[in-house]
Amino acid sequence: MSARSRLLAAPALLLFALWGAPAEAHGIWGHIHVTGWAIENLPEGEVRDFFADPEVMNAALYGAAFADSGYWPQGGSLEAPARAYGEHTHWEPFIEDFVAWMQVHDPPPWTSQESRLRVAFLMGCASHGLQDELFDSLFIDQASLHDGVGQEATDPGIDGFLGLDGWLRFAPTPWIPMDVLLELYAPLDAGVDADVIQRSADLMELIYLRRPEAAATLGQQYAPRMPWTRANYLNPDLPGSLRAEVLPTARYLQALWDRLHGASLAEAPVIYAWPDAPRRLGSGEAGSLDSRVTLIFGAGLRYGETAPRWEDAATGAAVPFTRRNTRWDNPWTRLIRVWPDASLAPGSWQEVTLPAGVTLIHGGVTTGDFTHAVQVACEPGPMCPPVEGAPVADIGAPAPPEEPDAGAPPEDVGEDAGGDVGEEDVAAADVGEDVGEDVAADDAGEAPPPRGSDANNGWACAASGRPGSAGGVAWGLVALLGLALGVLGLRRPGS
Ligand SMILES: [Zn+2]
Structure with a gap:
């Protein structure tokens, strides 16, 4: 490892500590893991067989990370175009463009490896977007209620808990279908070129994906603030938790496969619903977060045309309710949420129906009504016996816990990172310069302000996650020092 690489490595890790997971939603x-678990939970058949090739699996897992690569540049000329492609990659309009591109230029059967990797990458990107819609719309406000935290803490915190609790086992390596992406991003007219994409992806790779062991440190930082979140982020009974997302993601992968093969989904656009039977609605109380019913779609539906009904199954009486799409108010949405405006009788059965007649993003209009029946929770007894046989995704077992010392000297991990980074840091040097400019513009000791939803006009899933603890501030100061050293190293080639 060169002295320059060594200089680069430590600041890279320190930047990670400064911003946490700088910009993503979950x-x-x-x-990466929800997508990997979803693939492992696919039923026997051609979609599961497709992912049996480790290279294909890797492309899907990398695609699941890629959508957030555009959020890593936090300053300089790279930030705006990177953010533009990152945002766009999250949502159904991009996914549908990609599906349409494949149908025209690379239709099934995909006989070359490059074709298969493209499909897998597309499915990974799509899975990421669906997961953000689910998590942001259903889990974050639960974390806010129970732990008093928002997205700035849930995103990096849960990644940290995955490391702390021993769940990290997928580690994809980069694979980017650059030519296709450039064609699909061209209409954005945002200055997205191969250099922007590569440098952003390199930054994510250098600071985050090559540092899985650093996640545990992040988890230790957040654990004291988020006991409920840590106890529930893999709760299969809780809509929007990572584990609850697995089976809907698996269904979405199957729906994408069907779309790539020309299927309309018009007859059955709803691929999953929460609470999933035989689970009950957690509460019938008007306004409770546990009273929400969520319908999940295999393709974007035009939200403005959805006109669900809610009825008491026994009496047929209409239940007044509120309807929403995602937290981000996507016009082409992969879910709708409804919750009662009047309290429901414990133990009663309720029916939510989505009538036909809603436009699908890939053309056509839904033709089938979909009804989801669910029972309202009540005291255990004859009316509400114990729930048995509820679907639970198999996600394997965690590795034995290894709890690192949150205050460990950074030079140890920096050295380690340097060993991994090796000689490939030319691109990292480029992105580092942008980051350096950004930090230099701020007062010493102050990190860049968080990018919240306001900064994204309500359309981003992005929010800077930066630990607010005293430990986080200490890390930040050390990081700035390290960054200054790194920038010096970058600006003096050969030093
Ligand atoms: Zn995201």
Whole structure:
């Protein structure tokens, strides 16, 4: 390892500590693992067989990370175009463009490895977007209620808990279908070129994906603030938790496969619903977060045309309710949420129906009504016997816990990172310069302000996650020092 690489490596890790997981909605490790678990939970058949090739699996897992690569540049000329492609990659309009591109230029059967990797990458990107819609719309406000935290803490915190609790086992390596992406991003007219994409992806790779062991440190930082979140982020009974997302993601992968093969989904656009039977609605109380019913779609539906009904199954009486799409108010949405405006009788059965007649993003209009029946929770007894046989995704077992010392000297991990980074840091040097400019513009000791939803006009899933603890501040100061050293190293080639 060169002296320059050594100089680069430590600041890279320190930057990670400064910003945490700088910009994503549920963290990147979360996306990679929910997508990997979803593939492992696919039923026997051609979609599962497709992912049996480790290279194909890797392309899907990397695609699941890639959507957030555009959020890593935090300053300089790279930030705006990177953010533009990152945002766009999250949502169904991009996914549908990609599906349409494949149908025209690379239709099934995909006989070359490059074709198969493209399909897998597309499915990984799509899985990421669905997971953000689910998590942001259903889990974050639960974490806010129970732990008093928002997205700035849930995103990096849960990635940290995955590391701390021993769940990290997928570690994808980069594979980017650059030519296709450039064609699909061209209409954005945002200055997205191969250099922007590569440098952003390199930054994510250098600071985050090559540092899975650093996640545990992040988890230790957040654990004291988020006991409920840590106890529930893999709760299969809780809509929007990482584990609850696995089976809907698996269904979405199957729906994408069907779309790539020309299927309309018009007859059955709803691929999953929460609470999933035989689970009950957690509460019938008006306004409770546990009273929500969520319908999940295999393709974007035009939200403005959805006109669900809610009825008491026994009496047929209409239940007044509120309807929403995602937290981000996507016009082409992969879910709708409804919750009662009047309290429901414990133990009663309720029916939510989505009538036909909603436009699908890939053309056509839904033709089938979908009804989801669910019972409202009540005291255990004859009316509400114990729930048995509820679907639970198999996600394997965690590795034995290894709890690192949150205050460990950074030079140890920096050295370690340097060993991994090796000689490939030319691109990292480029992105580092942008980061350096950004930090230099701020007062020493102050990190860049968080990018919240306001900064994204309500359309981003991005929010900077930066530990607010005293430990986080200490890390930040050390990081700035390290960054200054790194920038010096970058600006003096050969030093
Ligand atoms: Zn995201």
